[in-house]
Amino acid sequence: MASVKFNNLKKSYGDTEVVKGVDLDIKHGEFVVLLGPSGCGKSTTLRMLAGLEDISDGEIYIDDLLVNDLHPIERNIAMVFQSYALYPHMTVEENIGFALENMKVDKAKRKEMVAEVAEVLELTPLLDRKPKDLSGGQRQRVAMGRAMVRTPEVFLFDEPLSNLDAKLRGAMRKEIKALHKRVQTTVIYVTHDQVEAMTLADRIVILNNGVIEQVGTPKEIFEKPRTKFVAKFIGSPEINIMPSTEHDFVSCLPHSIDTNTVESIGIRPQDFTLTENDVDATHRCSAKVDVIGHEVLGSVIHVNGLLGSKRITIETPYQEEDLDDHINVYFDSRNVHYFDENQSITLL
Structure with missing residues (x-):
């Protein structure tokens, strides 16, 4: 295991700066997800750590070693890409052991190391198969095994599940999480999928336009967003x-709003309810059910409505009865978020 540190990390292509001074400390054995929209700089940051992109400015440390000028092989990291990039003419065993062969590991030792990794990834029955005979999830596990067999100090994942269907992505998320618990290696994982981030990460790093918007646990990020973007x-x-x-x-809130300070107000669909309850500080507003009505998603309903002139969504438990055109919606003022132009602010 190893810690990773980014110190004012920057990357420019000509006059275009795509990573704009990233500072981040990642602990030994931590699972950190870099999350953000396309073009935010997350994959570029990962590739600079891997040594696949030159660093324009700043420093990267693995443990206490400055790695800016080290060749990728000298960094003792392993990377799993979006594409499996398996050799089609090689068996699973040969694909996993290919890096060891290049490292001149003798055949007996190589076979032993591959067998250990295959056991962890439940690939032992598949070692003699070629990639064309494997499912998408099995191919991804082979790609992971190829990275694991070198026993790296840091694992890097660059959107490894984006080529899989939704059901398989869910299964692979569980496998990656279970793998991390078993091997306890430092993992840095890039994705644009918030579900992957929320289910896998110890901490999430949200990037936007080349800068870090917020770092925190999934719970902190969801419950206490620091910016409107987050x-x-x-x-x-x-x-x-x-x-x-x-x-x-605003008239439903327990306090007045200074529009010179508060630019906008946020409340999550899950924090609205259609029934009055005994939660402290519950407040009520009147909303008009939109022409779209509501969408049934199994155990919950998404009610689309208008609160004043603003369209809102309410997530509520499933109910069979039709809603009136006008409904009362209830909320706890402690779940309301206030923002100035960019940052979250607190109102007492």
Whole structure:
């Protein structure tokens, strides 16, 4: 295991700066997910750590070793890419052991190391198969095995599940999480999928336009977003954001809003309810059910409505009865988020 540190890390292509001074400390054995939209700099950051991209400025340390000028092989890391990139003419055993062969590991030792990794990844019955005879999930496990067999100090994953269907992605997430618990290696994982981030990470690093917006546990990121970007990027359905001038909602709040300080107000669909309950500080607003009505998603319903002039979504437990055109919605003021132009602020 190893720690990783980024110190004012930057990357430019000509006059275009794509990573703009990233500072981050990753602990031994931690599973950290770099999350953000396309073009935010997450894969570029990972590739600089791997030695596949030159660093424009700043420093990268693995443990206490400065690795800026080290060849990728000298960094003792392993990377799993979006593409499996398996050799089609080789068996599973040969694919996993290929790096060891290049490292001049003798055949008996190589076979032993491959067998150990195959056992962990449940690939032992497949060692004699070629990639064409494997499912997508099995191929991804072979790619992971090829990385694991070198016993690296740091694992890097660059959107490894994006080529899989939804059901298989769910299964592979569980396998990756279980693998991390077994081997306890430091993992840095890049994705644009918030579900992957929320289910896998010890900590999530949210990147936007080359800078870090927030670092925290999945729970912290969801419950206490520091910026409006983070609040909107995390959570499904997306958080309801209303301007502070939306009187129909602001009038329901327990305190007045200074529109010079508060630019917008957010509340997650899950924090609205259609039934009054005994939660402290519950407040009520009147909403109009939108022409779209509601969407049934098994155990929950997404109700689409208008609160004043602002369209909102409410997530509520499934109910069979039809909703009236006008409904009361209830919320706890402690679940309301306030934002200035960019940052989250707290109102007492």
